[in-house]
Amino acid sequence: MLTRARIRLDVMVDILKAAAEPSRLRILVLLSYADLTVSDLTEILNQSQPRVSRHLKLLLDADLIARYQEGSWAFFRLSDTEAAREFIDGVVARIDRTDPVTDRDLERLEGIKRRRQERAAEYFSKNAASWDQIRSLHVPDAAVEAGLKALVGDRPFQSMVDLGTGTGRLLELFSPLYRRGVGVDLSRDMLAVARANLERAEIASAQVRQGDIYAPPVERDAHDLVTIHQVLHYLEDPAAAIREAARLLRPGGRLVIADFAPHGHEFLREEHAHLRLGFADRQIAEWLAEAELDLEETRSFAPEAEAGEGLTVKLWLARDRRVAVAAEENSARREMA
Known part of the structure; x- marks a missing residue:
């Protein structure tokens, strides 16, 4: 059962002070739809960059939003903390989308999304031929995705991390189940594709961040599901990536790996940078x-x-054993009592 986070009185006062201003409230509404840069927000709000930066700083200080770097760009997103997200979701849900100011903001946001999708489509088209060559060798993606859904099940959970998220497809696939999803990828081009795909699918509960799979920019011991989909064969040290993925799981959390069974297609190593066959x-x-x-x-x-x-595509499902260990210890104590 999903529980609601509680906020201390003094913290709630600071949160209310930060949010109770028209421009900052507009920013929270916009960030509930997409991660945005200062330039994006300046364009949408029609305000100067120093003024927008000031609003962002106050929201950052109240822990209502977070900042992350993606190359030379700095993106802003809603806070990861459960308490802040519940507060923001409650406030944003009550705002009338037909309000003239909100309606204009969302219209300008759609223009920014369209430009992102155009850039993503251009990158995707340049690489589609090589991806289609690999896809032709294995079963259709739909069959694998159905297997992934059956493996994970349909029970809702709090948090998911997709390492090497690529196009963001797994974040989209499991979006009905999680309250918060994070995709991590090192490629800014792939992040642009993922961000555009999530925005097109209107998935506001997921975000993507630039980061190394060996040191993902997400909190440890905090996630119910971690996925590594068709990534391990590109890595010099797959074992290290699995160990890092395990550190992200909360007790009893699950790791799902999708990759290829052993094969002899050397051209994948020579032409597509696969380090492991x-x-x-x-x-x-x-x-x-x-x-x-x-x-x-x-x-x-x-x-x-x-x-x-x-x-042959393989799926492996593993679980953090800490819950099992705790259950065994509790059983042993009961037997000794």
């Missing part, structure tokens, strides 16, 4: 055990092509 179940299980995760289930999706010609 797939992974055996035993290898993944060893890395999960080293990360103190228990492998719970595996699934395979083999193509219809003749043996050796296609790529």
Whole structure:
């Protein structure tokens, strides 16, 4: 059951002071739809950059929003804290979208989103041929996505992190389940694609950040689901990535890995930068055990092509074992009592 966070009286006073100003309230509404830069907000609000920066600083000081760097750009987003998000969601939900000021802000925001989507589409079209070549070797994405959904189930949870998020597809796939989703990717071009896709799907509960999979810019011990989808075969040290993913999980949280089974397609190494030609179940299980995760289930999706010609997609589901350990300790205490 999802519980509501509580806020101390003095903290609530600071939050109310920060939010109770027209421009800052407009900023909160806008950030509930998309992560934005100072330039974006300056254009939408039709205010000077120093003035917008001042509003942002006050919202930052009240922990209502957060700032993150993406190359030379600084983006602003709603705070990650449950208490702040619940407060903002409650306030924003009560604002009339047909209000002339709000309506104009959202219209200008749509213009910024369209420009983002155009840039994303341009990047995607440049790389579509190589991605289609790989897709032709394995089962359709829809089959794998159905397997992922069956593996994760349909029970709602608080928080998800998608490491190496790429186009942001997994954030979109699981958006009905989580209250907060974060995608991490090192490529600014891919982040632009992911951001555009999430905005097009009107998913306000997810955001994307630039970061290294070996040191993701998200809090540890705080997430119910972490996914690594078709990323490990690009990495020099997949085991280190799995260990870092495990550190993000709260006790009992789950890690889902999707990648290829061992194969002999050398052209993927030579032409598409794959450093690993797939992974055996035993290898993944060893890395999960080293990360103190228990492998719970595996699934395979083999193509219809003749043996050796296609790529078999594998799914591995693991769980943080700390809840199991705690349950065993409690059982032992009851037996000794």
